[in-house]
Every structure is written in structure tokens, then in C-alpha cells.
Amino acid sequence: MKYLQRYTEGERSLHWAVALLFILAALSGFAFFHPSLFWLVNFFGGGPWTRILHPFLGLGMVLLFAYLAMRFWEHNKLNPQDRAWLKQWRDVVNNREDRLPEVGKYNAGQKVLFWVLVASLATLLLTGIVFWRSVFPDFPVWLVRLASLLHALAATVLVIAIIVHSYAAFWVKGSSRAMLRGSVSEAWAKKHHPAWYRETNR
């Protein structure tokens, strides 16, 4: 069986560093999200430690993601075919890929996910700064209130996006290999990303 290189060592390491920081930032954030989840502070050494660590974990995630996003930016620009792909979402979720427009390195779903991640992480960073009280000076209280709500909203969107992202990797067999070992099978590439397959085999 032939394999094609999809991600470099550097890209994989970066992706998983972002992923680990996401898990830690999400767990520490969830602790403050709802009283029923406050027990999560125990993973971080109690309430004050969770409050201290959360912004650093989040900042680390955003900074590393920003570097990753710059490397993937070009591949994620949406084109007219992507719109057609999105309209046929029923074929997508029912494994009828043969009916879909030809896909390059990323399909439209992956591209939309990429931009959702960019938007939610940018929002989390900007709003998080507003109430990082031990580091930044006090902002007007109306801004802090708004930022708190938007921070929670962006976090919810991010968590839902990551659930979708993880599930897609599990659902489309042979995909997770790309991020774990760097390569995918030729058959996988032909089936899911035919345009990218032709390009890489040129």
C-alpha cells in the first residue's frame, strides 16, 4: 500500500500541542462555566490556581494556533465549489461522497471549521484580556460584562467545533493517521481529496 505525506513532523507536533492546551484550557474554563462543573478545579490545584492558570493555558493555545493557522491559511480559502459542497451536506453526512464536487487538500466542512476556530480563538483572546485582572488594568465595567458573555459564547462555539472536528476524524476512517503519523493511504486521498491527490502525484 502506498502512502502520501499529508503533514510534516512540525505541523503534527504543533497541532497536538494546541490540542493539549485546548483540553487544559477547556477543563479549567468549564470549572467556572457552571456550578455543576466547579469540581474540575481539582485538576489544577483548586479555585485560585485554576483562575491563575487558565489565561496562560488559553494564551499558549492561541499563540501556537496562530502559527498553525498561518501555515494552513492558504489551503482554507473558500471557493465556489465549496459552496456547492456545503449545499449537499445531506450527501456528506450519509457517506455519498461520489455525488460531491471534487475536493482539494481540504473539503468545505474542514475549511468552515478552520474559520470557526480562527474566529472563536480571536474572540477568546480579545475578550479574555479584558478580565485578566492580575495582568491588565481595569477596563470599564460594561466592557467586562460584555466580554464575559462573549468569552463564554466563543468558548461554547469552540468546544462544539472541536467535538465535530474530533468526530469527523473518527468517522472518516484513515484520517487520524494523517495527524498521528503524517501520512494517508493513496486510496484515502483518491476518495476524499481527489484534487489534492492529483496535485501531489504530479
Next chain:
Amino acid sequence: MTMQSSLDIQARSATTTPSPSVRHSAAVAKLIDESKCIGCKACQVACMEWNELRGDIGSNVGVYDNPADLDANTWTLMRFAEVESAETPLQWLIRKDGCMHCAEPGCLKACPSPGAIVQYSNGIVDFKQENCIGCGNCITGCPFNIPRISKKDHKAYKCTLCSDRVSVGLEPACVKTCPTGAITFGSKEDMVHYAETRVGQLKERGFQKAALYDPSGVGGTHVMYVLKHGDQPELYSGLPKDPTVSPVVSLWKGAFKPLALLGIGFTALAGFFHYVKVGPNEVEEDEAVK
């Protein structure tokens, strides 16, 4: 901080089950009669003395307010306002600022840490600093701009209404010390009744708009004012006319969070059932051979 034994907790931050509430105490209130206040700051001193707090020495900013603002060591503060309008000559309006002990406290609603803020059945809202994580959410919940985070320990502080004194039958330190009787303390009912008498007297003396300040937007407060200009509370260094917990905070701490958790749970379940119904998207590796 309080030594009140905690068997009469009416509300507790970030807690979804009932707190110890077997004991019940009658609602109390502090009434501040602005028309009797001479701005001597004895209440500020009494507060520092009883609570053993000493703020840093600040600098004079050209007004009588000293220190310039509430802080972790200053739980009550005289605010001096010079007001002049077309109808009235220059007036010096002095207001003793501090926690209003809202019946529906926004700080408690906004706090994510279980038990960092409690409300006793007598109406006192108290911060339990040992449970405070220092996030500052209480500041966003407060419509009166009261809680302050200490730079030293990153805990939130504010007036306790001397919950330690009240629990053993004493009046708050500021009440005890006030030389003009401008601050009184008792049951909420008695204080409302007394305030009405005072409002009547002020009206007789020509202050037609005198009124009790017990704002209903926060369910009423356990610290109330008698104001000569009851129709314009903003004259008193920006006392809000109709304070409410910000709708942004109510949305964030109210409907949004359960909905968000539901959305996250739904997404995870949708994935699970999608896999059960549609199954994996597999590649026939034989295709590669062809």
C-alpha cells in the same frame, strides 16, 4: 469575613442545592439619612477600627473624599458632591457609599465559586474570602460598583454590614459611632417606617421630593437612604436611579449557560447516533491496487 454561625444561609454563590437554612432571622436594615449627615467620616474610622483595616496613605486629589475611592481596606466612604442648579443654590451633598446589601445581589449571581458569597436570611450579603478565587465576576454583577479586589491577596472585599456584630445582637460599627444619628439600624420593617417619618418631616421643611431609596430593581436593599432629592439620586455622586443587575450578566449567568451545556451535550450525542445510524466512512483499500 464573618463569625456568624452559618445556619441561616438564604442564598450561596454557585450552589444549586439548598444551603443550611434551618435557622431564620428577621430582615435587618441600615438606614442612612443623608439630611442628617455632616460628613465627619467617623463611620469610616469606625469601620477601619472594628475591621482592623488600614489602607495605604493616598494623595489629596483636591476634594474632601479621602481616600479617593473604595478599596480592599476601605469598605465605606463618604462621597462629597457640590451641586448647583438653576432652581437651587450651591449644595453640598454627602453620601456614605458602601455595599447596599441587595435582596437580589448581582455579585452573588455572577460569582462562579461555591460559597464565596452568601446571603443570610436577615438580608446581609457577605463575602467569604477563603472561598474567593479572585476572578472579579462580582464586580460585573454589582450595579453599585462596590466590590474591590485586593492587590495583595487577589480576594474581593466589601462592607459586611458588620455581620459579626449583628450576629451577636450589636449594631454595625458605623451606626454605633455616628454622632448625629444619621445612621440607624434595626429591622427592615422598622427602618422603612422610620424613613417614612423622616421623609414626611423633610417634606414639611420644603424638600418636596424627599424619598426613601430602597430600589426595587434589585429587590430592595438592606442599606437604604433617606434623600432630600429623592427624585434625583444621581446628584449624590452618581447613585443610580433605577439600579438593576446588568441584563448582560443576567443572560450570561441565567439562560446562556444551561443552553450552552445542552448544545455541547447535543453535539456529542448527535455524533454518537450518526455513527450508529450511518456508520464509518471507509475506504476500500483494494481501490488503490486497481
